[in-house]
Amino acid sequence: METLSYRHTAARRAAGARPMAIVGVVASGNLEVLVERVLPGSDCQVEISTPVTGFAKVWEAVITDFVERRSPGGLRLSINDGGARADTVSLRLAQAVRLIEEDGR
Amino acid sequence: MTIWNKARAARDARLRAGGRIAKGKIVQAADATALLEAVIEPGDRVCLEGDNQKQADLLARALAAVDVAKVHDLHMVQSGIVLPEHLDLFDSGIAKRLDYAFSGPQSTRIARMLFGGKIELGAVHTYLELFARYFVDLTPNVALIVAVAADRDGNLYTGANTEDTPTVVEATAFKDGVVVAQVNEIVDSLPRVDIPGDRVNFVIKSDKPFYVEPLFTRDPGAITETQILTAMLAIKGIYAPYGIKRLNHGIGFNTAAIELLLPTYGERLGLRGKIATRFALNPHPTLIPAIESGWVEQIHSFGGEVGMEDYIRARSDIYFTGIDGSLRSNRAICQTAGLYACDMFIGSTLQIDLQGNSSTVTTQRIAGFGGAPNMGSDSHGRRHPSAPWLMAGKEADPDGAPALRRGRKLVVQIVETFGDKNVPTFVEKLDAIELADKLKLELAPVMVYADDVTHVVTEAGIANLLLCRSKEEREQAIRGVAGYTDVGRGRDAKMVQQLRERGVVRWPEDLGIDPLDADRSLLAARSIEDLVRWSGGLYAAPSRFRNW
Numbered sequence: 001m002e003t004l005s006y007r008h009t010a011a012r013r014a015a016g017a018r019p020m021a022i023v024g025v026v027a028s029g030n031l032e033v034l035v036e037r038v039l040p041g042s043d044c045q046v047e048i049s050t051p052v053t054g055f056a057k058v059w060e061a062v063i064t065d066f067v068e069r070r071s072p073g074g075l076r077l078s079i080n081d082g083g084a085r086a087d088t089v090s091l092r093l094a095q096a097v098r099l100i101e102e103d104g105r
Numbered sequence: 106m107t108i109w110n111k112a113r114a115a116r117d118a119r120l121r122a123g124g125r126i127a128k129g130k131i132v133q134a135a136d137a138t139a140l141l142e143a144v145i146e147p148g149d150r151v152c153l154e155g156d157n158q159k160q161a162d163l164l165a166r167a168l169a170a171v172d173v174a175k176v177h178d179l180h181m182v183q184s185g186i187v188l189p190e191h192l193d194l195f196d197s198g199i200a201k202r203l204d205y206a207f208s209g210p211q212s213t214r215i216a217r218m219l220f221g222g223k224i225e226l227g228a229v230h231t232y233l234e235l236f237a238r239y240f241v242d243l244t245p246n247v248a249l250i251v252a253v254a255a256d257r258d259g260n261l262y263t264g265a266n267t268e269d270t271p272t273v274v275e276a277t278a279f280k281d282g283v284v285v286a287q288v289n290e291i292v293d294s295l296p297r298v299d300i301p302g303d304r305v306n307f308v309i310k311s312d313k314p315f316y317v318e319p320l321f322t323r324d325p326g327a328i329t330e331t332q333i334l335t336a337m338l339a340i341k342g343i344y345a346p347y348g349i350k351r352l353n354h355g356i357g358f359n360t361a362a363i364e365l366l367l368p369t370y371g372e373r374l375g376l377r378g379k380i381a382t383r384f385a386l387n388p389h390p391t392l393i394p395a396i397e398s399g400w401v402e403q404i405h406s407f408g409g410e411v412g413m414e415d416y417i418r419a420r421s422d423i424y425f426t427g428i429d430g431s432l433r434s435n436r437a438i439c440q441t442a443g444l445y446a447c448d449m450f451i452g453s454t455l456q457i458d459l460q461g462n463s464s465t466v467t468t469q470r471i472a473g474f475g476g477a478p479n480m481g482s483d484s485h486g487r488r489h490p491s492a493p494w495l496m497a498g499k500e501a502d503p504d505g506a507p508a509l510r511r512g513r514k515l516v517v518q519i520v521e522t523f524g525d526k527n528v529p530t531f532v533e534k535l536d537a538i539e540l541a542d543k544l545k546l547e548l549a550p551v552m553v554y555a556d557d558v559t560h561v562v563t564e565a566g567i568a569n570l571l572l573c574r575s576k577e578e579r580e581q582a583i584r585g586v587a588g589y590t591d592v593g594r595g596r597d598a599k600m601v602q603q604l605r606e607r608g609v610v611r612w613p614e615d616l617g618i619d620p621l622d623a624d625r626s627l628l629a630a631r632s633i634e635d636l637v638r639w640s641g642g643l644y645a646a647p648s649r650f651r652n653w
Contacts, residue, residue: 052527058589085523086589087331087564094621 004048004056006063010073013042014101021099024092031084035077035096042073046093050081062086062093070097112281119144119247119283123307130259130302131291132309137167140307141249142175144283149246151200152239152277155185156268156436157207157475158318158408161251163287163311165190168249173198180204180227182243184235184269184436186211186473188316195224204243206230207475210318216471219544229471229550231478233440236269239276248277248284251315254295255288259302262295265388265409265417265432266317270300272437278304289314296429319411319647321387323361326632331521331564334613334623336362339451339519340371342567342616343560344380347493347515351383353443353480355452359519359562361391363451365628368398385443385480388413388424388432390646394629394639396423406432407439407476416643436476443480448493449515450480451562454552455524456532459580459592461555461570463518464537471540474552481553483514497559500571513571516553519562522588530563531583531592555579561586564620565593566612573609585610 014037024032039045046063066072070093077096079089122143126132132140141164145151153168154161168176169190179200186192186208194200195218204227208215218224230238239245250270252261263270278284285307286300336359343349344363354360367381381395382402388410395401405425409417409432417424417432427433443450454463465472487494494512498505501513520530541549561568561583568582577600585601587593604610613620630636633650 055527057594061589061594083527085331085521085527087334087521087523088329091330091334091620091623098621 002050002053004050004059006046006060008044008063008067010042010044010067010071012071013073014071014075014097016101016103018100018102021096023095023099026080026082028082029084029088030082031089031092032080033077033092033096035075035100037074037100038076039074044072044074045076046079047076048079048081050079050083052081052083058086062089066090066093070094072097075100116281116283120306123283127307129257130306130308131257132307134163134309134312137163137309138170140285140309141168142171144285144307145171145176145179145247147176148178148180150180150182150243152183152245152248152273153181153191154248154250154269154273155183155187155191156266156408157185158320159251159266159268160188160316161249161287162188162316163309164249164251164285168199169193169197171199182235182239182245184232186215187318192218201225202227204228204230204235204238205473206232206235207473209472212470212472216469219471229473231474232436232476233444233479236272236437239272244280244282245273245277246282248273248282250274250284250286252286252288252300254290254292255286255305255308256292256295256302259286259305259308260295260298261286261288261300261302261305262297263299265414265434267299267434268408268436271435274300274304285309287311287315296431297427299433317411321356321389321410322412322647322650323358323389323391324633324650325361325365325391325628325630325635328358328362328365328625328628330623330625332359332362333366333625333627334564334618334620335359335519335521335562336366337370337618337623338567338613338616339363339517339562340366340376340380341374341618342611343515343517343562345374345376347449347496349380349449349493349515351447351491352381352449352451353385353447354389355450355477357453359453359521360451361389362628364389364391364395365630367395367400368629369627371400372398385439385447388417390633390636390644391630393636393644396420397639398629405439405442406434407436408434411647412645415645416640419643440476440479443476444482444484445487447480447514448491449517451517451519452477452481453520454518455530456535457518457520457530457561457583458532458535458555459583460576461518461558461561461579461583462535462551463553463558464535464550465552466540466550467536468540468543471550474550477552481516482557483516487512487514497571500569513559515559516557517560517562518553518558522563522565522590522593529590529592531587531590533592563588566610566615569609569611572607578604578609582609
């Protein structure tokens with residue numbers, strides 16, 4: 001098990017008011033992302049727990065692109081990884097932000 | 106005096122020897138091995154019909170059981186190395202030399218036997234190439250073939266899976282060879298004649314139907330969002346702008362996703378009738394929703410597909426069928442159709458290098474080529490124009506004189522940047538090169554050569570290699586769609602940005618595609634059961650794909 005943590009400053013604060021959201025599942029080749037609106041300003045934090053070691057550079061690149069493209073300011077994202085590929089990680093992160101930015105019901 | 110008919114006399118002697126075991130042309134299954142010992146001589150070239158799908162399994166077992174003192178050192182010339190018996194022949198010394206095209210299920214064992222020197226390898230071919238050599242320098246002395254049914258005169262009915270049989274028989278029967286057929290049943294009257302009886306010397310009724318693999322059934326339930334994204338990119342970024350109507354799809358999940366997106370995403374883009382109307386293609390079950398939605402005009406097939414028989418019979422406007430109503434497939438002709446009459450091949454692969462060479466071999470597995478290189482190559486013998494072909498030719502050579510400029514077939518590799526177990530698809534050096542070194546092959550087994558590839562599609566975008574003007578641009582275009590692999594992260598960001606501005610590299614946002622829209626709800630069918638429903642119950646899914 002490897003844990004990784006990345007802190008970024010996003011371009012802007014994520015929209016919406018929903019306090020938290022979860023997407024994905026912890027399964028082989030998949031991942032679960034918990035996203036919480038708990039950070040000040042446009043701070044963003046991504047915590048990763050993964051069974052696969054040796055992919056730190058890939059994670060770093062994926063998270064950097066994600067912050068640039070989706071601007072998840074104010075969010076803490078916790079990833080419970082099941083050995084997902086980078087493309088799936090990107091997609092789940094984007095889905096998590098979309099969900100938390102939806103108008104609250 | 107010169108004798109000009111030695112081979113015919115030798116063939117007649119073999120037929121007399123075999124005739125002692127037969128009653129007319131009919132031989133009992135229990136006598137199959139004795140028949141083969143009678144008609145095969147040491148050192149013969151033998152085609153033991155192993156096709157992509159159907160297998161002469163009884164004859165394979167019979168040949169594996171011959172007395173090696175009588176039959177040995179055979180030179181096997183067949184397209185598929187599929188059954189364990191195909192390789193057992195080399196372990197026992199019955200066979201020595203091998204020329205073939207495809208070895209999917211035996212790819213690990215064949216690699217081991219090649220390294221161990223058990224097999225003297227001629228070459229690994231593409232289908233058309235091996236078939237061509239049947240008529241020049243690899244003509245079989247004996248062909249052991251398989252059909253659904255025979256009559257007492259030896260006429261054969263091959264049913265939906267005709268595949269390689271007409272080609273194998275043509276080469277053998279008309280060059281003084283012996284043709285032995287295994288059939289599921291012997292009947293008085295055949296539904297149709299696929300192989301005339303005067304080309305068939307002996308017929309054996311098998312105790313059980315021959316083995317046939319449902320090789321082209323892709324469960325929509327296993328299609329991922331990433332594959333859907335690659336399919337959206339391909340449809341919007343390639344099919345639509347080139348107006349691709351005549352094409353071949355590979356076997357993978359990415360192209361299955363394209364098939365299932367035509368009636369949904371393709372419809373929304375207004376593309377029905379404008380793209381994907383005519384195929385050289387096996388009867389893919391995943392194409393059923395597009396056919397039912399009126400997208401497809403015509404399909405010619407290399408082989409059949411288990412479970413598709415009744416559907417095809419009921420849709421004869423789409424498929425090629427015989428007088429009996431069932432599918433007529435023909436691998437050699439369909440490969441030719443793919444090579445000369447299709448404007449695009451799109452398929453997947455395991456490894457792509459920095460110039461765009463691709464390969465499906467790894468150091469542990471030699472899967473062979475099959476037909477992909479015939480589909481995935483630009484025929485220099487083509488002379489008829491078409492809009493996509495001319496457009497691609499112009500992109501490659503914008504300054505050339507139009508009347509003298511060759512068109513280009515689109516050869517599209519559609520992959521995900523990482524494969525199974527997070528293994529990167531993009532590599533600096535193909536494993537095929539290491540394999541060629543180890544086996545001392547003169548050629549590395551490259552599936553599609555870089556100079557034939559026109560586009561690479563991944564979830565990260567599309568690289569249009571026709572628009573690249575230098576080796577460096579080509580490398581950066583490929584790096585530009587290689588995502589988070591080492592190759593992708595090693596890109597020159599500034600140069601890729603310039604390539605995006607020129608449309609050489611197009612990322613999803615450049616095409617107005619949001620990866621978040623790549624959702625399984627876009628699939629016209631999300632399960633095998635959905636496909637059965639789309640077919641009105643005509644598609645009989647094989648049991649291994651059923652969960653209801």
